[in-house]
Amino acid sequence: MPTATLNGTVLAEASEDAVLHIEGNVYFPPSAVRTDLLEESPTPYTCPWKGECQYWSVRTGDDVLKDRAWSYPHPYPTAFDRVGADFSGYVAFWKEVTVG
Template identity: 35%
Template sequence: MAKAIWNDVILADSQQCEMVEGNYYFPPDSINKEYFKESSTRTNCFWKGEATYYTIEVNGQENKDAAWYYPTPKEKAQNIKNYVAFWKGVKVEK
């Protein structure tokens, strides 16, 4: 089981994560949506497609663009469609 934690709060928790390029991608139904706010930030990966970001907010503290997902991934990344990955100080524990 993997857990994503920031500011002592569990953001996501799942046994069904996908591992891509060293990042755990959590299924969309495993995230605690109350802590996630859509961001306007987008980035592009040549093989995965366009990533959309979330800002994490816990107890009044924000972690801008600390999570991302691929809503319409390219063919080779279909296994992580809408799965959420983390960075910027979010700890992923297995």
């Protein structure tokens, strides 16, 4: 079962059939993510084929790691064909977050 952890804290967990693998990253469905540990970031980014990205900073205890999670709230419709699924709102993690 794919799990995203940071400093021993589980940030997201879902069955393999619930996650999506996109460009080497594991995207967790919104219902599998501990949103209480995420803080919306103002960092702007637009992927040429996925669309406008929403970054999140991750908080565990007193530590906040900027922009370690991201999602695409409203991906381009053409991206659904490329991925093979609607990944709106799915969340992926980066750097210090361990996904396994």
